Amino acid sequence: MTILSYEILLTLAVFILYFLYYRKFKFFTIVEKLEQHNIRNKLPRGKCPPSYPNGWYRLCRSGELKSGEVKEIKLCGRHIAYYRGTDKTVYAVAAYCPHMGANLGIGGQVKFRSCIECPFHGWAFDGKSGLCVNSDKLDPKVVSTYCYPDIERVTKNQKGEYLQKISEGEVKIKTYLVKELKGIVYIWLHSQESKPWYDLVSEQSDHLSLRAESVNYVNCHIQEIPENGADMKHFDYVHYSAMDIIPSWLVQLRWEMRTKNAKDPDFLEKMTHPVEKCRTYQKSIFDQYLANKELIPYLNVLLLDGYVILFNKYKFHAVWATGFQMGPATVALYVKSAIFEVLFKQAIQPVEKFTQKVYHTVFTNNYLPYWISAYLLHAELRQVIFDVKLWNAKIFSETLRYNMKNHADQALLNWRQWYSQFYEGSAEFEKGLDVLEW
Numbered sequence: 001m002t003i004l005s006y007e008i009l010l011t012l013a014v015f016i017l018y019f020l021y022y023r024k025f026k027f028f029t030i031v032e033k034l035e036q037h038n039i040r041n042k043l044p045r046g047k048c049p050p051s052y053p054n055g056w057y058r059l060c061r062s063g064e065l066k067s068g069e070v071k072e073i074k075l076c077g078r079h080i081a082y083y084r085g086t087d088k089t090v091y092a093v094a095a096y097c098p099h100m101g102a103n104l105g106i107g108g109q110v111k112f113r114s115c116i117e118c119p120f121h122g123w124a125f126d127g128k129s130g131l132c133v134n135s136d137k138l139d140p141k142v143v144s145t146y147c148y149p150d151i152e153r154v155t156k157n158q159k160g161e162y163l164q165k166i167s168e169g170e171v172k173i174k175t176y177l178v179k180e181l182k183g184i185v186y187i188w189l190h191s192q193e194s195k196p197w198y199d200l201v202s203e204q205s206d207h208l209s210l211r212a213e214s215v216n217y218v219n220c221h222i223q224e225i226p227e228n229g230a231d232m233k234h235f236d237y238v239h240y241s242a243m244d245i246i247p248s249w250l251v252q253l254r255w256e257m258r259t260k261n262a263k264d265p266d267f268l269e270k271m272t273h274p275v276e277k278c279r280t281y282q283k284s285i286f287d288q289y290l291a292n293k294e295l296i297p298y299l300n301v302l303l304l305d306g307y308v309i310l311f312n313k314y315k316f317h318a319v320w321a322t323g324f325q326m327g328p329a330t331v332a333l334y335v336k337s338a339i340f341e342v343l344f345k346q347a348i349q350p351v352e353k354f355t356q357k358v359y360h361t362v363f364t365n366n367y368l369p370y371w372i373s374a375y376l377l378h379a380e381l382r383q384v385i386f387d388v389k390l391w392n393a394k395i396f397s398e399t400l401r402y403n404m405k406n407h408a409d410q411a412l413l414n415w416r417q418w419y420s421q422f423y424e425g426s427a428e429f430e431k432g433l434d435v436l437e438w
């Protein structure tokens with residue numbers, strides 16, 4: 001009898017422990033808050049390029065937005081309300097209601113499948129057309145538009161019409177283009193409202209499962225984060241430590257890196273991996289990303305080989321990674337080792353000038369125990385934190401200097417040339433923003 005109850009208790013304890021483990025690690029998240037030194041945010045940081053390059057940005061993870069749910073975000077100098085209609089589609093509109101300026105993303109509700117209803121007086125806007133509508137037939141509401149033409153010159157006891165009618169007719173709210181792909185919702189943001197000139201690539205991740213995600217807040221210019229991937233020389237200075245508790249005389253990391261814009265004529269020749277097993281893996285990803293010729297100018301590719309050095313002497317090839325930078329704010333990094341494969345999706349959301357929210361989302365093999373995928377995120381984040389400390393404290397050099405005898409600096413120069421294509425019209429857009437923004 002006693003033995004039996006021990007068995008039951010033991011089974012129960014194992015069950016509870018597994019349940020707690022499962023809850024903690026099944027989808028493991030790390031959210032780093034902005035550190036206190038963000039006071040540097042207020043200091044001049046050098047003459048930077050504009051803060052909000054044009055491109056596709058991560059809006060949210062698909063799982064974060066349920067049918068009928070409404071949210072708001074401050075992104076790239078815009079205030080945006082977004083929601084998943086009861087038709088399951090995600091819509092994004094300018095946050096402020098054209099009637100009296102209420103924020104649709106705070107307290108707004110989904111109506112008529114694809115519309116959002118304002119929390120102030122109930123006007124409904126269709127996420128597809130932007131039209132203000134009366135009913136589920138989506139018939140447009142007719143309104144009169146007035147403005148204060150002379151409000152700055154009003155005098156006491158002035159007689160006359162303060163408000164002037166401009167027009168009468170339909171009213172529209174600004175809508176944004178949204179795409180949902182492989183578990184992430186993206187939004188197209190362009191300072192001159194141009195249509196997307198590059199498309200998102202569907203990652204090779206069907207055989208991997210979503211396991212973990214981290215969020216960091218960083219005080220730097222957006223360009224400095226993706227640029228880090230193209231900065232070959234910093235890897236051995238900044239990213240040599242494997243773990244805090246392991247001294248570097250015992251274990252060190254070493255990195256070898258190459259980077260190229262996919263449109264360079266010698267791209268395949270320079271970027272094909274010399275080791276056959278890496279080459280085979282790499283080829284299948286290259287085939288996917290390079291298949292669409294129109295995308296090639298917007299694609300920068302990184303190759304990273306990670307080595308473990310034991311006792312400062314024995315060198316082992318531990319991981320090889322292939323990274324695709326698509327546009328200004330998203331990277332897909334495929335990391336392969338002998339026993340596992342991980343896809344890290346990096347996404348940057350510029351919250352305001354010099355404040356970036358950075359996501360790393362981890363997809364990995366189903367067979368890996370949850371604690372290992374949690375550890376992989378942890379290990380990657382540890383390396384990111386080394387960079388974050390530098391980003392938070394550095395300036396953006398006004399005049400950029402390159403050692404042209406040095407291959408690494410040439411690569412950086414090429415990378416910056418490549419990234420500049422995303423700034424078309426961004427400087428003018430930024431000038432037009434509310435001065436309180438900065």
Ligand code: FES
Pocket residue numbers: 097098099100101102118119120121122123
């Ligand atoms: S402010 Fe939106 S309906 Fe009045």
Ligand SMILES: [Fe+2]
Pocket residue numbers: 228229234238239383387
């Ligand atoms: Fe780095």
